[in-house]
Amino acid sequence: MSADTPAIEVHDLVKTYAGITAVNKVSFTVAKGEILGFLGPNGAGKSTTMRILTGYLPATSGQVNVCGLSVATHADEVKKFIGYMPENNPLPEDMRVSEYLHYRGRLKGLSRGKLSIRLDEVLELCDLKRVRHRIIGKLSKGFRQRVGIAEVILAEPPVIIMDEPTIGLDPHQILIVRDLIASLRGRMTVIISSHILPEIEMTCDRVLIINQGRVVSQGTPADLRREVFGHSRYELEIAGDTAAALPGALTKIEPTIHIAETGEPDSAGFRKLCLTTVRDDDLGEVLLRTLAADDRFRLRSLNRMHPSLEDVFLAATKRGWEAVDEPAATTVR
Ligand SMILES: Nc1ncnc2c1ncn2[C@@H]1O[C@H](COP(=O)(O)OP(=O)(O)OP(=O)(O)O)[C@@H](O)[C@H]1O
Ligand SMILES: [Mg+2]
Known part of the structure; x- marks a missing residue:
């Protein structure tokens, strides 16, 4: 050998x-x-x-x-x-x-x-x-x-x-x-x-x-997350003019960012939002810097979410295996 x-x-x-x-x-x-x-x-x-x-x-x-x-x-x-x-x-x-x-x-x-x-x-x-x-x-x-x-x-x-x-x-x-x-x-x-x-x-x-x-x-576990989910996720807690001004502010940072609200605002007016993007590099710093400097918003937290291998496993075994026959889905090293 x-x-x-x-x-x-x-x-x-x-x-x-x-x-x-x-x-x-x-x-x-x-x-x-x-x-x-x-x-x-x-x-x-x-x-x-x-x-x-x-x-x-x-x-x-x-x-x-x-x-x-x-x-x-x-x-x-x-x-x-x-x-x-x-x-x-x-x-x-x-x-x-x-x-x-x-x-x-x-x-x-x-x-x-x-x-x-x-x-x-x-x-x-x-x-x-x-x-x-x-x-x-x-x-x-x-x-x-x-x-x-x-x-x-x-x-x-x-x-x-x-x-x-x-x-x-x-x-x-x-x-x-x-x-x-x-x-x-x-x-x-x-x-x-x-x-x-x-x-x-x-x-x-x-x-x-x-x-x-x-x-x-x-x-690798990191490859699988990317392949199965195809996007990165961030969670943030933010107050202010999120409905009207936030989409525009975020699009300037990255055009593919999609915003989803994950709950009702709390008593202090902070909403939890989930951002998804196809960009795989870490946008945490630029998001934090841009939103913190914009006085239309108040930012309380920002986290990049890493799907667990369990999420990957559930997603990969749920999707039909016809997806596997597409060359991009079976990356053989
Ligand atoms: N000797 C056998 N005769 C007939 N069918 C079998 C035989 N051994 C396994 N199978 C079938 O082949 C399929 C795969 O079984 P296998 O034992 O390889 O699965 P597994 O991934 O190891 O599952 P587990 O996590 O439960 O151990 C199953 O549908 C099982 O019923
Ligand atoms: Mg077995």
Whole structure:
């Protein structure tokens, strides 16, 4: 594999289950060392795509390469490159934590010497030292989840694919897992699926949103906001001659500004207004300077609104996927 070969390349991937199309012409690439977040509502096709990528499920059509090798023709080699944590990861109930990790490490081809050092490292990283001698079946769900994560990173594979790794974890453990995934940045290529959007936003370099088996949006969280909303929003609280004089004053700053009122004026006469514009650069300073200097208005606050990834997700999965077939909507990097 040459240095600039992407770690993962997916081209026109299709999977049908007895007539149901679960994955429909999905294409994306993941660069080496990148962390990609997989978002989509229930049934979107996330787990199906991940199972195909890891060589555990054959595709109906399309091409998937991992570390330069085709999964269709080299499934066994590809499995060695990937640490995969499936959805509802099954673990042997009657094994002890360190015994299980030791056994998995040997299966992954780690030598005894290397394994004992690495085992200590992952038990520490996943905060499992206290339970290393406990029977897995008697651990809480969160601890079991962490045993699954420890197993995935044990042999330091170049690619890690985790299907909802933080499901069932408490907020403290979610933080631990988030830091753990962030610590892999640049060293391993990671795909994680999650329904926890702030988590994806904080951990991932890039996000892929899928809906009904199609990629409806992809890019950095900032790219997605721009692509899905296509405008910037400001909220301001202002009193004075807003009905007659404000539109003219704002048009002089930027002709595309649109004004919407978001509520009744308060007892001091201040109205809350929402401004939208196609301009993506920050107009906050010029708006503040112009309106504050104009004695027809009194300005109390001005904020640029950043839609959350949740807003982006809801908008992207609500719009019809016919929009996706337009070239501008599927920016493949
Ligand atoms: N083994 C199967 N046989 C038939 N249909 C399946 C099978 N596995 C998944 N599907 C269907 O394929 C579609 C995609 O399912 P998938 O599990 O990939 O979604 P998902 O995005 O992982 O959802 P979730 O967020 O609920 O985990 C769904 O309609 C599902 O019912
Ligand atoms: Mg799933």
